[in-house]
Amino acid sequence: MIDFATRRTMMVDTQVRPSDVTKFPIIDAMLSIPRESFVPAAQREAAYMGENLNLGGGRVLLEPRTLAKMLDALDISNDELVLDVGAALGYSSAVIARMAEAVxxxxxxxxxxxxxxxxxxxxxxxxxxxxxxxxVEGAAQHGPYDVIVIQGAVAELPQTLRDQIKEGGRVACLFMDGALGEVRIGHKTGDTLSWRMSFNAGAPVLPGFAKEDVFEF
Incomplete structure (x- = not known):
C-alpha cells in the first residue's frame, strides 16, 4: 500500500519549499489536496514525482514546483475570482480553490x-x-477575473483571454521559445499587459496556443 500522505509531505519539503515558496496558503493547499486523486489511475504511483506528468494528447500535469512558484508569484487572496485554463483532471483548480474565493x-x-x-x-x-x-476561449460569461492561470505552455496569449482579465488583474503564462521556457506574470492596465519574468520552467504548448503562422509574400 502506497503511503501517499508521506509522499505529499516529501513533495512539499523537497520540491516546493526549496524553490523559495513559503506562503502558508500554498503550502497548506499542496499538503491538503491528494494529487494522486487527480491523475489517471495507472499513473497514481508517479503523482508526486518532480516532473511534468504526461496525460496524453500533448497535455501534462505541471510539476509541483512550477505550479507552486506560479501561485507564489500571483499571490492570490481569498476574495479573488480565478480562471484556471487547462484544468485537466482538476488538481490545480483544487489547490487554487483553497486560496481564492472561487475558481x-x-x-x-x-x-x-x-x-x-x-x-x-x-x-x-x-x-x-x-x-x-x-x-483558448476561457469562460467569459463568468468573468472578468482577478487572476488567470494557464496549465501548460503558450507561444502567445490569445486576445480572448486578455479580454477576460479584470482591470488591475494578473495572469501567469509559461512562454516557450524552442526548448527553453519562462513563466511571466502579466499585470493589466487599461488594454495593456505589462510582463515581468518570474522563473524558468518547461511544458508542451497547449492545443490552440501555438503562434499563428503569418503568410508573407
Missing part, C-alpha cells in the same frame, strides 16, 4: 472534465465551477 476551471477534453468533476467533488472543492469548452 472557474476550463477544460476542453470531455473525458478529463468528467473525471475532474468527480475528483473535485471528492476533494470538497465546492467553490470550483467546471466549464467545458475550448481552452
Amino acid at each position: 472557474v476551471a476550463v477544460e476542453q477534453d470531455e473525458d478529463m472534465a468528467r473525471e475532474a468533476q468527480d475528483a473535485l467533488a471528492e476533494a470538497g472543492a465546492d467553490n470550483v465551477i467546471l466549464h467545458v469548452g475550448p481552452l
Whole structure:
C-alpha cells in the first residue's frame, strides 16, 4: 500500500519549499489536496514525482514546483475570482480553490472534465465551477477575473483571454521559445499587459496556443 500522505509531505519539503515558496496558503493547499486523486489511475504511483506528468494528447500535469512558484508569484487572496485554463483532471483548480474565493476551471477534453468533476467533488472543492469548452476561449460569461492561470505552455496569449482579465488583474503564462521556457506574470492596465519574468520552467504548448503562422509574400 502506497503511503501517499508521506509522499505529499516529501513533495512539499523537497520540491516546493526549496524553490523559495513559503506562503502558508500554498503550502497548506499542496499538503491538503491528494494529487494522486487527480491523475489517471495507472499513473497514481508517479503523482508526486518532480516532473511534468504526461496525460496524453500533448497535455501534462505541471510539476509541483512550477505550479507552486506560479501561485507564489500571483499571490492570490481569498476574495479573488480565478480562471484556471487547462484544468485537466482538476488538481490545480483544487489547490487554487483553497486560496481564492472561487475558481472557474476550463477544460476542453470531455473525458478529463468528467473525471475532474468527480475528483473535485471528492476533494470538497465546492467553490470550483467546471466549464467545458475550448481552452483558448476561457469562460467569459463568468468573468472578468482577478487572476488567470494557464496549465501548460503558450507561444502567445490569445486576445480572448486578455479580454477576460479584470482591470488591475494578473495572469501567469509559461512562454516557450524552442526548448527553453519562462513563466511571466502579466499585470493589466487599461488594454495593456505589462510582463515581468518570474522563473524558468518547461511544458508542451497547449492545443490552440501555438503562434499563428503569418503568410508573407
